[in-house]
Amino acid sequence: MPNSGLIYDIKKYAIHDGPGIRTTIFLKGCPLDCWWCHNPESRSREPQSRKNLRPQKSIAMFANIPQLVGVRVSTAAVMEEIRKDVLFYDQSGGGVTFSGGEPLLQADFLKSMLKICRHENIHTAVDTSGYVDFSAFEKVLGFTDVFLYDIKLMDDALHRKFTGVSNRLILENLIKLQEKNVTLRVRIPLIPAITDTELNLKAIISFLKNETQYKEIDLLPFNQMGESKYERLDMEYRTGPLKMQSTEEIEEMKALFQKEGFRVSP
Ligand code: SF4
Numbered sequence: 001m002p003n004s005g006l007i008y009d010i011k012k013y014a015i016h017d018g019p020g021i022r023t024t025i026f027l028k029g030c031p032l033d034c035w036w037c038h039n040p041e042s043r044s045r046e047p048q049s050r051k052n053l054r055p056q057k058s059i060a061m062f063a064n065i066p067q068l069v070g071v072r073v074s075t076a077a078v079m080e081e082i083r084k085d086v087l088f089y090d091q092s093g094g095g096v097t098f099s100g101g102e103p104l105l106q107a108d109f110l111k112s113m114l115k116i117c118r119h120e121n122i123h124t125a126v127d128t129s130g131y132v133d134f135s136a137f138e139k140v141l142g143f144t145d146v147f148l149y150d151i152k153l154m155d156d157a158l159h160r161k162f163t164g165v166s167n168r169l170i171l172e173n174l175i176k177l178q179e180k181n182v183t184l185r186v187r188i189p190l191i192p193a194i195t196d197t198e199l200n201l202k203a204i205i206s207f208l209k210n211e212t213q214y215k216e217i218d219l220l221p222f223n224q225m226g227e228s229k230y231e232r233l234d235m236e237y238r239t240g241p242l243k244m245q246s247t248e249e250i251e252e253m254k255a256l257f258q259k260e261g262f263r264v265s266p
Contacts, residue, residue: 005109008041008070008101010081013088016220018125018148020094023082027110028070030101031131033164034152035238036191038226041069042101050232069233075112082122095123095145102129107136114143127187130170137177147184148218149174152195154203162194171207178212187218190253192242196222201253205260217257217264221245 009026017024029045047070117124127148153159159167190196230237254264
């Protein structure tokens, strides 16, 4: 069982990555290539360099020295960080979320972390794209409190275009997980004119109603925050400027799910 993994960030006091106040551990590597990805530094399965575009004036000499993204860390070191905020988890009903990238690409490391958390009564969430062999899920099923499972596009041609892969494996794994009786929230990133169309949202509703019994939905409104990261990584931001959804538009999307019996947050 590997006692180390490749991560690229740790976010403290996260409030959108599962219940309560959480520490989110970002594992490196992702099999998808989403046009809108907020974490392009997560994609590569290896540490990579990133330009320092805005150095402080006083230390301009560092301007052209690239930073390294991604570090191999031991389970013990990650647990040390996680344990610092146990009080917040206990008071808020929070815990730890393993995100990415795709955390299940490092299923053995993930399993080690989840086992320790379970042993220490720390609530865990695994935030996944679902695009992994089901054997990766089987490794961690018994130690994960909740899966946060992304569904992006129901039209397979569009899914291939905007994420680089077919949605078949993702949808099949979602159905298989149900047979394992896991706790799971479906998360839908609302990308303007790509995933947030009425056609796509209704197709997701129809799939969830006909093929699964999942009722908990998180709608994730779009923001442009990840865009600046692309330049630093010498990567192209393909979505271009997009118009953020208004509160009314989000409410309308929410209502589509609610009237079909889903519980939606936020
Ligand atoms: S699945 Fe998530 S981490 Fe991977 S490319 Fe898509 S948005 Fe980025």
